[in-house]
Amino acid sequence: MSQQSSDILLERMMSLHPKIIDLTLDRVWRLLEALDNPQRALPPVIHIAGTNGKGSTQAMIRAGLQAAGQRVHAYTSPHLVRFHERITLAGEVISEPALTEILDDCERANEGADITYFEITTVAGLLAFARTPADYTLLEVGLGGRLDATNVIDKPALTIITPVSLDHEQYLGDTLAKIATEKAGIIKRGVPCIVGPQQDEAMDVIETRAAELGAPLLAYGQHWHVWEERGQMVFQDENGLRELPLPALIGAHQVQNAGMAIAALRHLGFDDTAFDAATRDAQWPARMQRLRTGPLVDAAHGAELWLDGGHNPAAGNALVEALSRLPNRPLHMICGMLNTKDVSGYLKPLAQIAQGLHAVSIPDTPATLSATQTMQAAQSIGMDAQVANSVQDAVEAITANTPNARILICGSLYLAGDVLRKNA
Numbered sequence: 093m094s095q096q097s098s099d100i101l102l103e104r105m106m107s108l109h110p111k112i113i114d115l116t117l118d119r120v121w122r123l124l125e126a127l128d129n130p131q132r133a134l135p136p137v138i139h140i141a142g143t144n145g146k147g148s149t150q151a152m153i154r155a156g157l158q159a160a161g162q163r164v165h166a167y168t169s170p171h172l173v174r175f176h177e178r179i180t181l182a183g184e185v186i187s188e189p190a191l192t193e194i195l196d197d198c199e200r201a202n203e204g205a206d207i208t209y210f211e212i213t214t215v216a217g218l219l220a221f222a223r224t225p226a227d228y229t230l231l232e233v234g235l236g237g238r239l240d241a242t243n244v245i246d247k248p249a250l251t252i253i254t255p256v257s258l259d260h261e262q263y264l265g266d267t268l269a270k271i272a273t274e275k276a277g278i279i280k281r282g283v284p285c286i287v288g289p290q291q292d293e294a295m296d297v298i299e300t301r302a303a304e305l306g307a308p309l310l311a312y313g314q315h316w317h318v319w320e321e322r323g324q325m326v327f328q329d330e331n332g333l334r335e336l337p338l339p340a341l342i343g344a345h346q347v348q349n350a351g352m353a354i355a356a357l358r359h360l361g362f363d364d365t366a367f368d369a370a371t372r373d374a375q376w377p378a379r380m381q382r383l384r385t386g387p388l389v390d391a392a393h394g395a396e397l398w399l400d401g402g403h404n405p406a407a408g409n410a411l412v413e414a415l416s417r418l419p420n421r422p423l424h425m426i427c428g429m430l431n432t433k434d435v436s437g438y439l440k441p442l443a444q445i446a447q448g449l450h451a452v453s454i455p456d457t458p459a460t461l462s463a464t465q466t467m468q469a470a471q472s473i474g475m476d477a478q479v480a481n482s483v484q485d486a487v488e489a490i491t492a493n494t495p496n497a498r499i500l501i502c503g504s505l506y507l508a509g510d511v512l513r514k515n516a
Contacts, residue, residue: 098188101195102175102213109208115239119207123215124244126201130215130222135165137229137245138356141237141275142254144406145288145349148341148379149254150230152353152370158183159369160362162227167217167242169210169234172377172401172509173516179217182226194220210234214241236264238277250356251278251307252286254349256294257406262432272297279307284359287311288352310355318351320344325371327354334364339371342380343414378508380414386515391484395491396421396498399512401505403429405437411502412441421498425449426486427466429503430459435469438503443470447494449477450486454507466503483511 109119124131138153140146147168157164166180179186194216202212214234221229228249231242237253256272264271272294279285279301287298289312302309310316316329325336325347336354339346353370378401383389389397400411415423423446429435439449451466461469463479470477480486483501490497501511 097192098175098195101192101199105195105199105212106209108202108204108212109206111208113210113235114208115236117239117241117243119205120211120215120241120244122205123198123202123207123212124218127198127215127219130219131244132246133222134218134229134245135221135226136249137231138250138252139231139233139242139245139248139278140252140254141233141240141278142252142288143257143259143271143275143404144402144410145254145345145352146232148346148349148374148376149252149352150232151376152339152350152374153356154230155374156353156357156362156366156370157228159373160366163225164228164230165221165224165226166230167214167221168232170505170509172505173513175213178213179220181220181224186220190220211241218244233278236274236277238274243278246280248280248283250284250286250359251280252288252352252356253278253298254288254352255406256290257404258434259404268293269297273301276301279305281305282307284308284310286352286355286359289313289348310359312348312351316351316355318347318354320347325350327351327367329355329358331358334367336367337372340374341376342417343410345410345413377512378505380411383515388484388487388511388515391487391491392499393491394495395487397487398498398500399508400500400502401508402502403433403438403504405434405440408438408441411500412445415445415498415500418498421496422447422494424490424494424497424499426452426480426483426499426501427470427503428452428454428463428507429461429466430454430457430506431461431465432459435461435466436473439470439475440473443473443475446475448490449475450480450489451477452480452483452486452507454504455510457506460506
């Protein structure tokens with residue numbers, strides 16, 4: 093089968109429902125039933141929700157499990173370069189023939205009925221997992237949790253809620269409590285839930301929901317602790333203290349993400365082999381990723397290039413902290429964002445450390461903000477901002493004036509994916 097065959101199927105699936113996002117589980121349950129309920133045949137599931145850190149935490153758990161000899165399925169979204177990245181089967185990204193087969197089976201079973209792209213492709217992932225032997229299944233929530241297409245597992249082995257903050261307010265609600273209610277929708281009766289650092293308003297909601305369902309909580313600051321000390325990461329819970337390597341992923345927030353991963357692995361009965369690998373071996377593109385080769389790096393002529401897909405105020409704060417740990421260089425930003433995001437909220441913390449911003453639109457992305465709109469949002473909070481026609485044009489303009497710049501390309505995973513494709 094050619095690469096085009098899955099592309100054609102995916103393109104057809106985009107037209108099955110007029111709304112890109114329409115939160116309900118009715119269509120998912122209908123299609124799962126038509127496929128003989130593959131969600132009931134999965135290896136033990138670890139289900140992960142939250143606003144920030146879901147992907148990094150999942151990547152660390154996966155690295156730990158694999159180091160312990162486990163075969164791991166993983167589902168994540170969105171993809172950066174190819175759709176196949178969303179579905180990992182027993183440690184390997186799904187092949188083109190396997191992807192085409194499951195997409196075709198899902199399309200046939202759906203019989204042209206209304207269903208969103210995310211819903212039908214999530215069902216395809218579950219179908220692939222049910223057909224391939226493995227030891228664990230890692231499911232990352234796409235949006236929210238309660239009505240997310242991944243929330244169809246009756247009895248997962250474990251749930252995880254990473255830090256909750258404001259994002260996707262138009263779908264999840266305009267307060268932290270409302271958003272936390274959606275995230276806490278993945279908690280299941282009697283199933284332990286690992287909880288990362290939370291603001292009090294979110295934690296109150298999570299604790300209330302867990303109490304209603306008799307779900308034991310293993311919460312940061314209560315049941316486990318994690319911190320950085322003398323160049324190492326220290327994890328402590330009721331079973332004792334472990335000194336581990338700092339996460340390979342950059343930033344203090346990755347220490348917290350690693351803490352959630354270690355708490356999960358510890359609860360599942362794994363030991364230091366898994367813990368070390370979770371911190372040392374995890375890879376997660378477009379999360380403070382240093383670009384070291386490719387056409388963009390060549391165009392930078394010695395300037396540093398970094399790529400990050402964060403897009404909400406909490407991500408902006410995390411970037412500032414991560415950048416503060418690097419040797420000093422003048423920081424310039426290249427930013428493109430979606431029109432559903434809080435642009436000013438994301439940029440405000442970064443405005444304190446950036447010397448300038450070049451705004452771009454995200455290629456081939458209907459929901460992109462125009463470069464002019466992003467520039468105006470940056471200027472409204474006092475940033476020195478201008479428009480660039482492309483990321484490459486922006487890199488060349490920045491390095492022409494500041495050869496030793498640190499350039500951060502940021503604002504959207506869609507922009508990050510476009511950069512990775514073109515810089516390959």
